[in-house]
Amino acid sequence: MLDLSTNIQKTEFDEVIALIEKASSIVVCAHTSPDGDAIGSGLALTSIIRRHWPLKHVVHLLADAAGEIPRIYQFLPGSDDCVSASVYEGTPDLFICVDLSAPDRLADAQPILVRSKMVAVFDHHPSSKPFWDAGLVRPGAAAAGVIVTEFALHLGVRLAKEEAQCLFCALVTDTGRFQYQNADNEAFAIAGILVGAGASPAEVALHVYQSDSLAYMH
Template sequence: MNLDCLAQRLPDGAGQGELLDALTRLIEDADEIVVCAHTNPDGDALGSGLGLSQLIEARWPDKHVVNMLADNGIEVPRIYAFLPGADGFVHPDGYRFIPDLFICVDLPSADRLGNARGVMERSHATAVVDHHPAELPFADVQLNRTSAAAAGVLVAEYAARLGVPLTSAMATNLLCALVTDTGRFQYQNADPEAFAVASALVDAGANPADVALHVYQSFRQEYLHLQALVLGRVTTFDRGRIAYSYCQLSDLQRTGARQDECDGLVDIVRTVDGAEVCLFLKETEGGKIRGNLRSKGVHDVSGIAHAMGGGGHRAAAGFSATGSIDEVLDVVLPMLRALVDGGPADTTFMKALRV
């Protein structure tokens, strides 16, 4: 499928064509452009950001486009280091300029910009290209299409609208975005559009086997030992409808696994037969607990993430909380039980735990 076919499949940018044109005007008015995704970047954050910056450079070679990580002092997670352009990210504390345009990708809230928030705030103009449910708009051009399986889908759609042929580098980045956000095309968001875009990306030179090799078949032994610990702790309750597990900082020390390797652990929990909703808790430096929620069916877990001060999609959401893993379980498990049983949640302790 070529880009023309893709443009036909996405005739009006699924209703967002005017916003894409508004984004074009912001880009045309800018010289210095920063593209940045959310803190703790995943495959969609990195892939869609790199794909978008490469698209802008292809269409407007005179623009200076900078890819920024939201956090100071972090590296691109090693499984994503193969992405074309991944070696070119800058950190907020190493960037002294005032951008004409700051584009957030895969980011529903300025809160998740981490250290890059100050760079956005000093930018002359701002834009969002995202597929999370819109929270409070925080940019001049706010494109949130929740039906898109990944932010990378919106970037592919933008390329089609601009009529810019995808390079194999762009296609690889966008395919990584799509593969990871759909859980290898296994989640509920793996819709016809996701497959149509994937087809166009493979046509343009992306190699699915190569993406899979780096992202899913290149784990360090230390990480696999951590996986074994997390697997050993999988617990179900409410007749197996709820499953959870967790990872403590001491587990990292014990196995030698690294914090940035832990993002896929929630997917272990969701493999439990019969589990309708899943929770994975990860203890992080500074006494915070990062929570990942997943729904395998009809339940919408985003409300619980919101109640905990986080956000996300109905089938995949997250939050941060203070307290111990046990304390967070004491708060979130009753909410999950209320969700699957249809009853009211006990949120008595929520305020105390919110960050």
Template structure:
């Protein structure tokens, strides 16, 4: 496998994932980064966005930095959990000029960028692919790497509730528990511990729910003012869209989140639109039509139109359901 050869031959590597990183992106980067470091490589883990506080329990999380350093110093860039190189953020073009560009991903919408690729849309997560790589590299998986891999798979399968939960995902997570992962600790930290502010925010967001005329799509929204009023942060948004997904007869749930202006942009707000499928609808294809991407069961895109217009456009999606 050429990607294995590249990893073995590389001396200085930049590992990076998509903006607004989730557990799969973060866990995959931490696990692979640790393994490559133990192989004697110079490794830097980079992400343009702040790392959500909920993942602070992961060993080595402080290794992910917001400064990539001198990009000309790297012979290899490893892009994890990104369907397209642009997903890494503002440095995409510069990263693309690093001599060897490796693409490790499980999104069906992956564009096939990079010199060498490990792309498998049948995998539950990028974390599952990283585990395969570590096995092929004969890496000794320590407890920190085990926590990273377990978290990657656990989060991207929605704590094993989503349709992408494969037998391989269960097998790998079982192995990680054998290596020291406290599965109860991970579950409690990520899905079962809420601040009072998060509960107040949930109440506000649920109050915005609208259902399409045919009852097959639900949409709700979240504003920066709601975050200020409840003294919460983007860390508290994780998983909120799933509440709308569990409404009877709903096939697609949508959360429209007002985001802060992008660096260097005008004060005009933009919106992160999260989609979740509760049935046969492929929301990854829907998101791709709006310049985003994701999986059949979970996807997202960004919009720079008004909240009113986005809601109107999203509700129109229900006509095809």
């Protein structure tokens, strides 16, 4: 297991957990034009919160008006259980931003953020103007999926196979299949944890990087 003390402080985890425990209604939303990290991290975090706090009402929002997950990520568990921000009319107790450091990247979800009672952030980008009440923000992390994985470890949650699959997709896409410079020791350690929890690297590669070739062959 990773030494979490070298990454995000325990107090930061506890502050985010406190917000979740205060909230009855929670929205999880990533940035507009979502990539694999945004989608995978958001889906996994939604599932983790639902399992660990089963009495919470948790909605996974898509910031874009179309409200559709890109085709190459539709194989991910939970991808068919998302709501477009353009049709969401609720006022959540807690709005959780994933993989974004600026609220203007929320598109149609920004008004929902504004009317939310509390805001939390899971992100790996630097921010000059924090807009959240509590956050797990670490620019050194390879992907938001790393932070969501660490959150699950801190909670003591045993990752479900479906969550591990989403998080592995988040990690592999933001590291360019582990070819970018951000593919550090921690990224590979997290990848090992996710594969151990049931993630299938072959399935992620097939859908994300080979789906166009397969469609052409058919």
